[in-house]
Amino acid sequence: MSENPNEKRRDFLQLSTITLGTVGSAAFIWPFLKSMNPAEDTLALGSTEVDISGIEEGKSITVKWRGKPVFIKRRTQQEIKEAKEVALTELKDPVEDVNRVQKEEWLVLVGICTHLGCVPLGQKMTDTKGDFNGWYCPCHGSHYDTSGRIRKGPAPNNLDVPPYSFLNDTTIKIG
Amino acid sequence: MKIFLFILTLFFFSSNLFSSENSSKSMPKHNWSFNGISGTFDKAALQRGYQVYSEVCSGCHSMKLLYYRDLLDIGFSESEVKSIASEYTVIDGPDDEGEMFERSARPSDRFVGPFLNENEARANNNGSYPADLSVIIKAKKYGEDYIYNLLLGYKETPSGIEIGDGMYYNQWMQGNQIAMPAPLYDESVDYEDGTENNAEQLAEDVVTFLKWAAEPELEIRKNLGIKVILFFFILGIIVLLAKNRLWKEVY
Amino acid sequence: MSGKSEPKKYKNPFLNWIEFRLPIISYFEKEYGDYPMPKNCNYFWSFGALASILLVVLIISGIFIAMNYTPHTDMAFDSVERIMRDVNYGWLLRYIHSNGAAFFFIIVYIHMLRGMYYGSYKYPRELNWILGVFIYLLMMITSFLGYTLPWGQMSYWGATVITNLFSAIPIVGEGLKTWLLGDYTVGNATLNRFFALHYVLPFVIFGVVGLHVVAVHVHGSNNPSGIDVKSKNDTVRFFPYMLLKDTLAVCVMGVLISAVIFFGPNIMAEVDNYIPADPLVTPAHIVPNWYLAPFYAILRAIPDKLGGVALMFASIAILFILPWLDTSKVRSCNYRPLYKWFMMLFFINFFILGYVGLKPAEGLYLLIARLGLIYYFGFFLIITPLMKWIEKPKELPASISEVYSGAVDNLSSSTTRSNMH
Numbered sequence: 138m139s140e141n142p143n144e145k146r147r148d149f150l151q152l153s154t155i156t157l158g159t160v161g162s163a164a165f166i167w168p169f170l171k172s173m174n175p176a177e178d179t180l181a182l183g184s185t186e187v188d189i190s191g192i193e194e195g196k197s198i199t200v201k202w203r204g205k206p207v208f209i210k211r212r213t214q215q216e217i218k219e220a221k222e223v224a225l226t227e228l229k230d231p232v233e234d235v236n237r238v239q240k241e242e243w244l245v246l247v248g249i250c251t252h253l254g255c256v257p258l259g260q261k262m263t264d265t266k267g268d269f270n271g272w273y274c275p276c277h278g279s280h281y282d283t284s285g286r287i288r289k290g291p292a293p294n295n296l297d298v299p300p301y302s303f304l305n306d307t308t309i310k311i312g
Numbered sequence: 313m314k315i316f317l318f319i320l321t322l323f324f325f326s327s328n329l330f331s332s333e334n335s336s337k338s339m340p341k342h343n344w345s346f347n348g349i350s351g352t353f354d355k356a357a358l359q360r361g362y363q364v365y366s367e368v369c370s371g372c373h374s375m376k377l378l379y380y381r382d383l384l385d386i387g388f389s390e391s392e393v394k395s396i397a398s399e400y401t402v403i404d405g406p407d408d409e410g411e412m413f414e415r416s417a418r419p420s421d422r423f424v425g426p427f428l429n430e431n432e433a434r435a436n437n438n439g440s441y442p443a444d445l446s447v448i449i450k451a452k453k454y455g456e457d458y459i460y461n462l463l464l465g466y467k468e469t470p471s472g473i474e475i476g477d478g479m480y481y482n483q484w485m486q487g488n489q490i491a492m493p494a495p496l497y498d499e500s501v502d503y504e505d506g507t508e509n510n511a512e513q514l515a516e517d518v519v520t521f522l523k524w525a526a527e528p529e530l531e532i533r534k535n536l537g538i539k540v541i542l543f544f545f546i547l548g549i550i551v552l553l554a555k556n557r558l559w560k561e562v563y
Numbered sequence: 564m565s566g567k568s569e570p571k572k573y574k575n576p577f578l579n580w581i582e583f584r585l586p587i588i589s590y591f592e593k594e595y596g597d598y599p600m601p602k603n604c605n606y607f608w609s610f611g612a613l614a615s616i617l618l619v620v621l622i623i624s625g626i627f628i629a630m631n632y633t634p635h636t637d638m639a640f641d642s643v644e645r646i647m648r649d650v651n652y653g654w655l656l657r658y659i660h661s662n663g664a665a666f667f668f669i670i671v672y673i674h675m676l677r678g679m680y681y682g683s684y685k686y687p688r689e690l691n692w693i694l695g696v697f698i699y700l701l702m703m704i705t706s707f708l709g710y711t712l713p714w715g716q717m718s719y720w721g722a723t724v725i726t727n728l729f730s731a732i733p734i735v736g737e738g739l740k741t742w743l744l745g746d747y748t749v750g751n752a753t754l755n756r757f758f759a760l761h762y763v764l765p766f767v768i769f770g771v772v773g774l775h776v777v778a779v780h781v782h783g784s785n786n787p788s789g790i791d792v793k794s795k796n797d798t799v800r801f802f803p804y805m806l807l808k809d810t811l812a813v814c815v816m817g818v819l820i821s822a823v824i825f826f827g828p829n830i831m832a833e834v835d836n837y838i839p840a841d842p843l844v845t846p847a848h849i850v851p852n853w854y855l856a857p858f859y860a861i862l863r864a865i866p867d868k869l870g871g872v873a874l875m876f877a878s879i880a881i882l883f884i885l886p887w888l889d890t891s892k893v894r895s896c897n898y899r900p901l902y903k904w905f906m907m908l909f910f911i912n913f914f915i916l917g918y919v920g921l922k923p924a925e926g927l928y929l930l931i932a933r934l935g936l937i938y939y940f941g942f943f944l945i946i947t948p949l950m951k952w953i954e955k956p957k958e959l960p961a962s963i964s965e966v967y968s969g970a971v972d973n974l975s976s977s978t979t980r981s982n983m984h
Contacts, residue, residue, distance in 0.1 A: 537825020
């Protein structure tokens with residue numbers, strides 16, 4: 138009596154059962170895990186359009202994007218010149234100003250200090266702008282310049298530039 | 313015992329079993345593209361149906377569970393959806409002064425309804441409340457067939473039957489009286505794609521749209537369903553073979 | 564030294580490490596590996612496993628939809644629709660949960676049917692039966708609570724009707740009802756606490772199911788002939804024999820439940836629940852979900868409010884004492900030629916009660932409900948105890964292996980040999 142073909146058949150059946158069973162279980166869990174991703178309505182609110190026509194030169198507004206503050210600043214010629222003239226060797230997180238803007242008059246930054254997450258001062262006329270004429274974080278003393286780059290203080294990185302685009306001359310879409 | 317159980321199961325799944333009312337006339341069934349195991353939505357029909365809803369029904373009926381961005385699923389482009397949305401205004405705010413203000417709707421907003429709230433809706437409709445249509449197909453027995461027959465079911469009041477003031481005779485409405493006047497007539501909506509716009513077509517298109525609105529996941533659901541059932545079936549065959557092989561020794 | 568028995572030694576050092584500290588490996592080996600099952604058990608014996616799997620599926624799907632559900636009257640309906648439309652695969656989670664609950668009841672009813680027909684509730688498994696009825700009671704409460712959560716018309720009005728029952732109790736009734744509701748009528752306070760309770764009860768069910776399974780394993784499973792296991796010849800090891808059988812049952816259930824979830828997800832639903840709850844508009848017919856319908860029929864059959872409530876609770880309570888109502892020493896209805904037909908009639912009657920429970924309580928339906936109610940109690944209180952005197956059971960086979968060698972088809976529940984030596 139030959140056991141071999143029987144055993145082979147049984148092993149194949151065993152193997153295919155276990156394989157299919159495992160694949161099936163994984164496929165079953167998959168939609169549950171995927172359901173935890175942001176839902177459609179959350180994703181729909183993932184971008185914000187901002188009308189920038191009312192912002193005068195030298196002024197700055199704060200808008201909310203994905204629950205975070207975003208600074209939109211219309212820079213003066215003086216501020217642009219200051220940002221361009223900084224040597225890269227002076228910067229903790231060296232990035233050219235030209236790489237941080239799409240139109241040099243408009244600076245768009247996520248208004249969260251890269252140290253521990255406070256919102257830096259500098260948006261209002263009455264706020265101090267720190268030693269480098271940009272923003273100053275009161276929590277632990279980080280100073281940012283007119284390009285939002287870290288110049289002094291414990292923050293490791295420049296203020297983030299969010300993804301954005303100009304839909305036209307008066308509208309920016311963030312995200 | 314097996315036969316007994318089999319008959320029991322048959323009873324279980326017969327369509328009338330879970331109904332909680334008596335059905336006097338049997339409901340005529342219409343041929344729908346979304347019926348059956350491989351049912352799908354005809355995008356052109358959905359768009360025409362949306363047109364019927366927005367030109368005829370949205371004057372009284374809201375669809376608050378839909379967002380304008382959902383219209384991307386029926387074949388409109390992003391810019392088309394944006395321009396559809398911008399035709400409606402929503403109230404937003406408060407602004408920096410503390411005031412509420414109006415702005416045009418965006419794709420991420422819900423469909424704007426015709427009335428602020430139920431009270432205003434009733435005041436404008438003789439005390440009746442035009443139901444929100446988002447899930448109306450799932451909220452009525454016989455769903456799409458009921459709504460289709462209802463929309464086309466208006467007739468002259470038969471002699472000898474009294475109906476109330478402001479009510480209309482309808483063959484399919486519970487009690488045969490309905491507060492909504494017949495909404496669809498031949499050619500009451502102009503179709504751009506040249507489709508015949510008689511009342512039956514309008515009704516078919518708007519019901520297809522309503523079915524999509526109630527069950528937007530229908531196509532994906534049926535597609536996945538075939539795969540899942542096939543999986544269990546194949547696994548079942550393999551397990552059956554394995555089990556028979558194993559139990560042979562026991563016999 | 565310690566006086567305890569030595570833990571089992573395994574070749575795998577990892578298994579050994581765990582076994583020494585918590586003998587869970589040998590526990591599983593014993594209870595799910597070597598566990599002897601009567602070899603003549605038919606597919607009715609797989610329904611316990613099916614029920615456990617469905618319970619786990621319900622708990623998992625429930626947790627994931629709870630991540631997106633809001634238990635506030637203003638937002639509940641919309642949050643469920645958000646799950647259906649905006650949450651990735653939310654429609655699937657929701658339909659698995661609602662249809663899973665329906666199938667859970669179908670499976671459990673068939674499981675109970677098995678228990679009754681084959682006398683699994685008799686000595687020495689009475690406590691197991693009681694634990695099972697307790698699970699059933701918890702299931703009914705849990706499903707009632709869960710049904711209010713979408714806050715549709717049936718959710719609201721079903722909750723109103725059932726909680727109103729409590730006010731039928733004399734003296735304490737009204738206060739009890741207000742305490743349950745947290746308000747004078749069903750409202751936000753009720754919805755919020757129903758959600759909390761609905762979330763927690765399934766874990767209680769899980770625990771009682773654990774006790775239920777442990778209890779079965781003490782004396783071993785019953786079998787279609789109802790006679791005790793006499794030797795090893797009568798049994799097969801659970802692994803892999805019964806495991807494979809149960810897996811096949813899972814696949815069959817998988818096909819059926821998938822057909823419903825993917826192609827008919829609302830066939831067992833009440834359409835009125837897709838209308839948001841409106842305290843000012845009562846639906847034409849208020850009905851609970853179909854699995855509670857038989858008891859709803861009994862409730863409405865009695866014109867007196869308190870009488871209906873009492874009889875409804877009595878109809879559930881009577882299940883607990885079945886082991887003491889039935890004094891016959893023969894377990895399986897296969898060998899009880901007279902009781903068998905009364906038992907089948909009981910199942911059909913229960914089904915009919917369910918049918919009329921979903922219809923308006925008037926005319927012919929009400930009459931049938933009353934007759935069904937009489938038979939329901941008559942079966943338990945009169946017919947069952949009476950069998951001892953009027954029934955002559957068939958002669959039992961000598962052993963299971965004898966029975967088994969005669970039966971070719973595993974699905975058949977009746978054996979034809981009554982005189983075997």
